[in-house]
Amino acid sequence: MSGATQDTVRQVLADQGRLATSAHELAPSDSLYDAGMTSHASVNVMLALEDAFDIEFPDRMLNRNVFETIDAISAALEELTGAEATA
């Protein structure tokens, strides 16, 4: 898992996630929903990540699993950016 990807994810979460805990202090496997991310905050996070990585999450990734943890988000992003890099 790329450190740079995870760093950007953490910053987006800090800016948009409305978390009760600092995004920079969460463990990569901590639940973001348990940390306070609301339903609409997850939308703002999604859109900000799309801007930051110049990607669009496909419909199949619009599920709770993908946005549950920093690890899960980072894995989804690396799948999307890696797929574009080899296209």
Next chain:
Amino acid sequence: MTLAVGIDLVDVGDVRSALSEHGSRYLGRIYTPREVAESTTGSAVDPRRLAARFAAKEAVMKTLAPAPGDAVPWAQIGVHQPAAAAPWVQLTGAAQALARRRGIEELALSISSERERAAAVAVARGREPQ
């Protein structure tokens, strides 16, 4: 008979931020064209009305009880509330398929909003799930 209830609360400021930062991309990903039209007066989209619809979408989503891996795009839960009429729900795609699997045959909604918050409750009723 199956019975399920969902509730959600939305901060209008979050909707206002999304509109300001992402504009039409936000609207297109989350809302149906009809929802956007119903939330527009003149040329201005009202974030409070969008927030009410988003709260209702999430309340309905909770009655559908998707598994963590189930993908249900927000725009496939359409929340409509023509002026002075009761709100109603239109499900399409994955949302509609999930409702069928859950045995849901009726959905009822109630929506409330004030300047900076919107809330909604959804009740789903139907036969036992397949």
